[in-house]
Amino acid sequence: MTDAIASFGDAEPSREHEETGSYLESHGGGLSEWLLTTDHKRIAILYALLVTFFFFIGGTAATLIRLELFSPTATFLTDDGYNRVFTVHGIVMVWFFLVPLIPTTLGNFLLPLMIGAPDVAFPKLNLASWYLTLIGGLFVLGATLMGGVDTGWTFYPPYSTVYSNSNVAIAVLGVIIAGFGTIATGVNFVTTTHTLRCPGMTWFRLPLMVWGLYTVSLVMILATPVLAMTLVLVVADRWFGLPVFDGFRGGDPVLFQHLFWFYSHPAVYIMILPAFGVVSEVIACFARRRVFGYAAMVYAMLAIAIIGFAVWGHHMFVAGQSTFANLVFSFLTFIIAVPSAIKVFNWTATLYRGQITFEAPMLYTLGFVGLFTVGGMTGLFLASIPVDIQVTGTYFVIAHFHYVMVGGAVSAYFAGLHFWWPKITGRLYPESWARFAAYLMFFGFNFTFFPQFILGYLGMPRRYHVYPPEFHTWNVMSSTGAVVLAAAYLMPLFYLGWSLVYGQASPANPWNATGLEWKTTSPPPKHNFATMPIVDEDPYNYHDVRIGPEAERRDIDSVRAAPGLTPNNGRRSP
């Protein structure tokens, strides 16, 4: 890592020739042109491929879970098989999908563009992060193929250190390695934001997406090393028989939980902060309004990032913590509701007096606001100790975090993916398919996970392969919903893939959005901007502050209304 920071860019003679073509254009270097690239935009694509791959691994595991739970008794999985499936689902979805998801794909692509920079501060380190994530992922895949891991994504000792007969150490090493990739990304983004803003791009002119990436990077830098050390201790216990977490030799298994959640609670904000950024961009663009309360939005993100470090104990209300500690953690957890509320209400208020349209990114975004609110409010149930005692370790928790992570963060990612798709690929996607997928995802999601709240309060424990018959009805509902959800998640793969080949070429600014990334061509040239941009206005300058936004036509409409195309649909007419 030091080396990578210290010797960035050694191989590439800088500024040899100024290309004018898009960053996607090949220079005849074949595959190595991609695998050795230091262009942040290409690295973003590499990451996108990687996390999509892992999403399908995690999604396949989710499919197996839900199929197995169709019936209260064991059907096609053994006890051990089931335990391995949900473990790989959790590990892959958290560390190889959701944590890297928005920062490393959209973030990598957009951060330099949005602040008017030619690249991130340490391009080589950026590529190194990708390789670290890849290697970490291969470890986890290897562990899975060699027979799996069965500890759950939380790796609680002494089960993980002494009792489990699975490939815990390999998977744990994979997570550690990927963790260093995450730290490197964080270092890179923070440095970039500090040192590479173009003239006129003051801190309070940064788009909220950049603020989201900035705060998330800080959390990555400060939280991830704690996880790394904790997992090093697990490996030490497991491989070398050390007793750090062994309750029978003077160690303390609860210590692990403190360290793990000290990372993992901030980690959940790693997943959601960049989503906040995406949503703010999209909602302003499609409401044609300045984001309501920009400064409050910034402070809210900072507050969430900071307070997020002080609430980890809410995962341990029944783990034998003192009552006093429980009350303190409960109180601190409730405080997080305040900045979160500011965000939710400000998004809603941004719609007020707008000129709203409902393209796919906006649909995903509105879905995000709703689902995140449900997920967040149920977080407050969990923060209330008596209720948490009833529902911790049950499907209520599962439902809570799928609402915030899948309904929230993943929806936001899809919003961003559709929003910036024309910029990234230079192609327009077929709008009606995208809208249909957005509706289907919202419906399928609630269908899958809402029943789990009820199951949870009824007491159905999580990580249960077989369950009592009285829980059957709700499980059947949830599993049926998961089928719908799977279909909805597969759709973008097809129509976005289709658009790469057949999609209409996109103009530079199809949504008529503000922000520097729209000022360059779609797709952008290798060095992002032909000339260094200069910023002289506030972000989200969609309308004069004194008068509201006018209804206007978008470029995208005019492109699509062009002869030979049916309106609002990228397909060629016969």
Next chain:
Amino acid sequence: MSESAINASAGIALPDPLREPWSDIARQREAATFGMWLFLMSEMLFFGAVFMAFSFTRALNVAEFQHAARHTEIVYGAPNTFVLVTSSLAMTIAVRAANIANRRLCARLLGATAILGFVFLVIKGLEYKDDLEHHLYPTLHFALGHNATQIFWAFYWIMTGIHAFHLTVGVGLVSRLTWLVHRNQLSLRSPQLEVTSLYWHLVDAFWIVLFPVLYVMGRG
């Protein structure tokens, strides 16, 4: 002798230290140093976590920890502390030398730093050997019995091991720099020098904390 004069005399074209995406070397150095500080913050939390774990467990087993700490070999630990502090001093002067464009001095002090780091590792290796001979590795034949002294020793191995790993990386980096500076292949304005020295000082600082915690606290 100015740097360009050296270059001219050596007849080697130095690679330009300026890298993408920078247009100005001062800014680039600033960013590299800033990035390194961020990484060091991260490292501090990495070590912070194990110190937290150590203190937490120690608070539960004070007597055992004190007893166990008396078995560490201060004969190795104390001189090693001295070696490492000296290496940091050498590193600092090396960076100063680079700033005033004294390539020869810079190369020598970088070399001294690397050698001192290596000496530390050798002494540490001897200490490990002694520890193993005294059955201070917490498994079945552990010398101090089946109790929480084992945890102290678990932390001893983990903490010193991780420190030694960091130091090994550091020795590698500094050796490489020594070579490059010596062979006139690295501009003295390259941010690599400053950044590597920051890393070196941090690894040193960890030892400064480790030493009292592992060697001194039980003896007081």
Next chain:
Amino acid sequence: MNTVLFMPRSASTIAPRTDGLYLALVAISAAILVLVFALIVIFAYRYRRGSAAPRGALPTLLQHEVEIGWTTATVFAFLFFFWWAGANEVPELLPPRTATEIHVVAKQWMWKVQHPNGVREIDMLHVPIGEPARLVMTSQDVIHSFSVPDFRIKSDILPGRYVEIWFEPTEIGTFRLFCTQFCGTAHSAMTGSIVVMSKPDFAKWLQSRPGGGDFVAQGRELFVSLGCAGCHTPGGPVHAPDFDGLFGRRVPLASGRFVLVDDAWIRDCILGHSTADPPAGYPPIMPSFKGEVDDGQILALTAYVRSLSPQTGATR
């Protein structure tokens, strides 16, 4: 399975309290959700592109006030819930003094239960209705968690440590017991039942169980055979605490701390933890019996020591 359930049965004194808080949270969440959704839908409709609704600037004053308004509203809402949740929790902390003490040992993947009179059960726990029960639990291997949803209780069980939980059943019937902390292969099979009986039925059941024997007598035998009696005999050769009336009292320690003589403390002493900070006025010479006595023997010894303090212990 024919009836679709929304709420679990409410079968303990704690259950209605938890439900009250839960339903209140459901109500206020629903209200906030309706508010947010309604605003989104109304704005989305009224301010759709090209609609006739007037746009114009937002009055800046209003903007600030709205922001402050909802921030304060959220603060009050959370303060209220924190207070309620906290207030709800605190009284649940301490079991009533009359609670029957039952020992639970969790291991992969079963529950072993022992009643105060020594009766043992596996994966089952019989209790009388209307009598508080205090469970003292430990694990022999990994972390487990004792969960009875119909009672709204749950607690993790840690290896090498004792944790407590209590409940007072209010409904006769059989209730499910789950392990809710992942503990390996058969985690989902680590279930059991809590059988709540009327008091007479329970008394009858207890009588009919074999193996009850005289637990206290077992303890007395151990007390002699292990050599405890050698020191802990008033007027004996060693200056060691006398146990008459000791259980349930707070005793001063050498360090100036006070400790309540309860099961956990007795266990600590037997395992040798008391020598670091012995009861005030005694030499720290009690040997550790760690490894010599198993959990069952510790329970028997504890029962015996307890029986020497009739007012608090023996009747239980």
